[in-house]
Amino acid sequence: MTEPLDPEMFDPLCPSDLMPIRVGDKWAGMIIRCLGHGPRRFSELRVPLRGITAKVLTQSLRALERDGLVARTVYAGPAQRVEYALTPLGRSLLGPLDVMCAWAEEHWDELLDAREASPAPGRAG
Template sequence: MRTPLDPDMFDPVCPSGLSPIRIGDKWAGMIVRCLEHGPRRFSELRVPLRGVTAKALTKSLRTLERDGLVHRASHPGPGRRVEYALTPLGHSLLAPMAAACAWAQEHWEELLDAREASPHG
């Protein structure tokens, strides 16, 4: 049995939308992180991504699948289940994402200052 995802793995006080570096849509980077340690069911992904609607999560997963980053596996039988897992291409995205997160953490105050000073804030 695999370890459940931490419901607080994404800090709601720390808006990922502030980072100017995006992987796919708003949820894609967080989905990739959720799949980092192995396959997950849709309902498991909803735990740490509690702010996402089912429709938005489905759309993000389909886009990640289309782009070759995520594989969707349907397991037949009673209680048919579907799991999502990173492909090798998806796993190759983890290191660049870690670098982008480290950069954003290092420049967080500057990003906040720029956002607050912008007339487009």
């Protein structure tokens, strides 16, 4: 059995849309990191990804599955359960994601300054 995910795995003050480098959609990188230590059920993923709706998590998981990064396994039985796990291709993204996260952490202040200096979308500068 895999250790439970840390509910504080992702800093709520660190919006994922601040990361200028993305894999898939806004949530894909965080989902891949959640699956880095083994298969997880949908409800387990919702713990550290508390800012995501069930609908968006489902859409992101389907996109990751379509792209060959995540495998969905349905276990039949009286209490049917579904687990999501990284494929070998998805697992190969863990190293690059670690590098991107380290880069973002190193440049965090610069990223925040640039965002604050930039006019909001739809506003003239």
